[in-house]
Amino acid sequence: MPELPEVETFQRFLAQGRDGVPSILGKTIQGADLLWEGALATPSPAEFLGRVQGQSVKGIARRGKHLLIHLSADTLVLHFRMSGEVVVEAQTEPLGVHYRLVLNFAGGDRLAFNNPRKFGRVWLVADPEALLAHLGPEPLGEDFNPQAFYNILQSCHQQIKYLLLDQKAIAGLGNIYTDEALHLSKIHPRTKSDTLNFEQAKLLWENIRHVLREGIGNQGTSFDWIYKGGDYQRLLRVYKRTGDPCPTCGTPIERIRVAQRGTHYCPTCQPPP
DNA sequence: ACGAGCGCCTGTCGGC
DNA sequence: TGCCGACAGGCGCTCG
Numbered sequence: 001m002p003e004l005p006e007v008e009t010f011q012r013f014l015a016q017g018r019d020g021v022p023s024i025l026g027k028t029i030q031g032a033d034l035l036w037e038g039a040l041a042t043p044s045p046a047e048f049l050g051r052v053q054g055q056s057v058k059g060i061a062r063r064g065k066h067l068l069i070h071l072s073a074d075t076l077v078l079h080f081r082m083s084g085e086v087v088v089e090a091q092t093e094p095l096g097v098h099y100r101l102v103l104n105f106a107g108g109d110r111l112a113f114n115n116p117r118k119f120g121r122v123w124l125v126a127d128p129e130a131l132l133a134h135l136g137p138e139p140l141g142e143d144f145n146p147q148a149f150y151n152i153l154q155s156c157h158q159q160i161k162y163l164l165l166d167q168k169a170i171a172g173l174g175n176i177y178t179d180e181a182l183h184l185s186k187i188h189p190r191t192k193s194d195t196l197n198f199e200q201a202k203l204l205w206e207n208i209r210h211v212l213r214e215g216i217g218n219q220g221t222s223f224d225w226i227y228k229g230g231d232y233q234r235l236l237r238v239y240k241r242t243g244d245p246c247p248t249c250g251t252p253i254e255r256i257r258v259a260q261r262g263t264h265y266c267p268t269c270q271p272p273p
Numbered sequence: 274a275c276g277a278g279c280g281c282c283t284g285t286c287g288g289c
Numbered sequence: 290t291g292c293c294g295a296c297a298g299g300c301g302c303t304c305g
Contacts, residue, residue, distance in 0.1 A: 003298065038281095065299085081299045083283080098283085118282045119299065158275065167300080174298055223298065224285070260277070262296080 002080040004139070004172030005215030006227060007062050010086050014069070014111075015060040021088050027105040028056040029071070039100035039113065041121040048124050052076070052103065064135045064171030068128055075128040081119030085227050087112040116225075135171040139208050144170075150201040153193040160196070161189035162259040164208075173208065176221055176239045179264045180211040183238045183246075189258045189265055191273040238264040 002010070017023040029052050034045050043051070055071035062068065067086070069076040078086070087096065091110045095102070098116040105111070113122060125131050136152070137144045152169055153160070163169050164178045173181075182189050184207040187200065196204070215221060220230030223240075233240075237247050242255040246266035256263050 006298080079299085081281095082297070084298095116283055117297090117299095156274075162276070165299085176298065221298080227298080260279095261299095 002065060002084065002220070002227065003174035003177055003215075004062075004065060004212055005177070005218075005232065006085075006220035006230065007065050007067050007080070007172075008216050009220045009229065010067055011060050011062040014067075014086060014088070017088075022109065024057050024069075024088060024105065024109070024111055025060070026057060027107065027109065029053060029103050030106050031104045033102040033104070034100075035095070035102065036100040036118065038118060039115065039120060039122050041123045043124060051124060063128075063132050064138070064167055065174070066132060066135075074124050074126055077123040077125065077128055077131060078113055079121050080115060081117070081121070083117040083227070084113070084115035084120055085229065087114050134168055136167060136169045137171065139170055139172055140212060144205075146198070146202040146205045149205040150196075150198050153196055153201050155194075157192050157194050159189065159258060160187060160191045160193045160204075161261075161263060163193045165259055165261070170208075172212070175261050175263075176236070177208070177211050177215060179239045180237055181207045183265060183270060184211065186269045188270045188272050189256075189263050195273065238266065240264065 014024050032049055032052050034040060037045055040048055051074060055073055057069060058072060059070035065079060067078040088109060088111055091104055091108055096112060096114050098114050099112045100115045101113040101122055103111045123131055137148065161178055161182065164173050181204060185204040187204060214235065215232045218230055218232035218235065221232040222228050222230045223233060238253050241253045242264060243252050246253055246269060249266065249268050251266050251268040253264055254267050
């Protein structure tokens with residue numbers, strides 16, 4: 001699940017705290033429990049456990065869908081893939097069934113990487129820049145302007161949905177926010193990216209930023225048992241609304257397959273190319 | 274260059 | 290009721 005708005009929500013939660021749960025800024029790691037070794041991409045489990053011990057949390061950041069926890073000497077990078085969240089709680093609480101990694105802080109709290117489907121990964125690296133170098137621009141960043149976006153669209157001849165999901169092109173969009181932004185922009189998901197003109201590109205640029213900001217404002221999108229913290233699912237216009245009337249024109253929303261992903265769109269507002 | 278197919282996992286849901 | 294397949298927020302890999 002976690003796309004940019006959900007990871008941004010995690011980032012703010014860890015940095016600022018929430019509902020009586022404290023921020024983790026400044027806390028010192030006393031020890032760690034790696035509950036599923038497959039979650040650790042690098043380094044080895046033995047090196048990881050030795051290296052994080054004694055480091056303290058200096059900052060929290062986000063890059064695309066990656067959550068960055070800056071420590072005294074290293075950076076812990078988390079990617080959730082299809083499911084999960086971070087949990088901060090007292091070490092006396094029972095461990096969650098799907099916790100894959102737990103950091104135990106001095107003072108009695110812990111941070112858990114909860115990742116039911118085991119697709120997520122954790123990296124402990126000295127230089128996160130190298131790890132994240134392949135990512136495209138931040139869609140909410142200041143240097144991401146309509147012209148830069150138009151240039152990306154013109155640089156290849158892919159279906160627009162395919163391109164928006166490509167993290168090397170733009171970092172942070174996933175299936176939900178892609179469908180929503182394309183619907184607001186009245187662009188069919190199979191439209192070839194380089195056939196869009198500058199005005200269409202600018203509209204899509206605006207709507208990408210709009211839906212991401214809306215998502216962040218609602219603490220992300222909740223679905224089923226995988227993540228329950230957000231409210232944006234109530235405001236979705238097309239995603240998972242197959243058969244419901246399009247909020248713009250009333251035509252039933254259709255579901256097709258694009259880029260191997262379930263894709264929701266309005267056949268009237270978003271005519272095929 | 275493009276895009277389909279598949280694997281990685283756990284869990285839910287609908288059909289029979 | 291229970292079994293079985295389809296499907297799910299992602300992404301890296303192979304292959305035609």
